[in-house]
Amino acid sequence: MTIASDKIITFTNGILGLEQYKKYVLLDHPGTDIVKWLEAVDEPEVALPVTNPYHFFPNYTPNISRENLLQLHIKSPEEALVLCVLTIRARTKDITINLKAPIIINPDLRLADQFIVDNPEYNIREPLQLKKACSDRRCESC
Amino acid sequence: MLVLTRKTGEGIVIGNDIIIKVFEIEGDRVKIGIEAPKATKVLRLELYEDISQENKKAIDVTRDAVDKLFELF
Numbered sequence: 568m569t570i571a572s573d574k575i576i577t578f579t580n581g582i583l584g585l586e587q588y589k590k591y592v593l594l595d596h597p598g599t600d601i602v603k604w605l606e607a608v609d610e611p612e613v614a615l616p617v618t619n620p621y622h623f624f625p626n627y628t629p630n631i632s633r634e635n636l637l638q639l640h641i642k643s644p645e646e647a648l649v650l651c652v653l654t655i656r657a658r659t660k661d662i663t664i665n666l667k668a669p670i671i672i673n674p675d676l677r678l679a680d681q682f683i684v685d686n687p688e689y690n691i692r693e694p695l696q697l698k699k700a701c702s703d704r705r706c707e708s709c
Numbered sequence: 710m711l712v713l714t715r716k717t718g719e720g721i722v723i724g725n726d727i728i729i730k731v732f733e734i735e736g737d738r739v740k741i742g743i744e745a746p747k748a749t750k751v752l753r754l755e756l757y758e759d760i761s762q763e764n765k766k767a768i769d770v771t772r773d774a775v776d777k778l779f780e781l782f
Contacts, residue, residue, distance in 0.1 A: 580750065584761025585768075602775050615767040616775055634747040652767045655774045662778060665767075668760045683752060683760065691763050 575608060576677045579638060582652075583668060583681050588613055591679075602653065605670070617650040620666060623695060629669050629684040639673040639680060648672040654692065663692040 576591045588607040594614075596602040601622060607613035620627045629649070641647050650672065652665045666689035672679040713721060720730035726746050733740035743751050 582764050583757060584764045596772065596775055598776070599779055604772075613768055615764065616770050632747070638748055652764060653770065654763055654767045655770045655778065665760070665763055668763075681760075681764075683750075683756065691759055 573677075576605075576672060576679050579678060579680045581681075582615070582670070583683075585613065593617075603650070605650070616653040616655075617670065618653055618664065620649060620651040620664065620669065623664065624666070627666065628686070629666070629682075629689065630686050631669075631671060631682050631684060635680070635682055636671070639671060639678045640676055641671070641673050646673065646675075648674045653695070662695045664695050665691050666693045667691045 574592050576593060578589050578591065580586065581589055582605075585607075588610060590608040591605045592608060594604045594606055596604060596616070602616050602618055604614045605617050627649075631644075636642070636644065636647065639647075648671070650670045652668070652670065653662060654665070655662045666684075667686075668681050668683050668691065670679055670681045715721065715731045717731055717734055720728055720742075722728055727749065728742075728744040730742040730744075731739060732742050745751055
């Protein structure tokens with residue numbers, strides 16, 4: 568598969584533990600707009616499910632320093648696209664979201680990095696109530 | 710791995726712009742000061758390892774597993 572270079576997101580440091588991969592594309596998951604995949608350009612086997620944390624946690628406010636944002640040439644927090652990594656434990660259907668280490672993207676320059684936030688209230692494995700979130704959303708649209 | 714022995718008040722210089730200083734040693738705890746450029750990530754090793762492991766677990770999530778989650782409702 569050839570990927571248009573204007574779709575590639577470059578990580579300045581890399582996703583933690585996966586620093587050897589710097590270039591990713593953000594792909595849709597068919598049938599839902601809640602989950603997307605960050606897939607490494609050079610290694611399609613490396614793909615992480617991600618989500619917009621505000622969908623589940625509307626008051627999510629990760630503390631990220633101005634210096635860190637400026638590394639991605641983000642001048643104000645509103646310019647940033649925030650994604651969090653999802654993990655699904657096999658069999659148990661338990662799904663967790665990593666609120667402690669969000670992925671911050673500058674959508675214009677397609678620069679990104681994973682930062683660890685110092686908010687003590689945010690966990691690496693925060694349980695996600697998918698069912699609840701979706702039924703709530705349905706109610707809103709009723 | 711390079712292993713050095715340092716006393717309280719002594720330090721280590723890494724490259725041009727990173728300084729590590731031993732502030733206090735008390736029992737099995739060492740208080741360390743780190744001076745590094747703001748762009749340099751300074752993380753507690755266990756936190757880095759925990760998040761790394763979680764990211765690697767996320768790679769093992771299959772597209773089928775995500776599909777199954779959405780079949781639940």
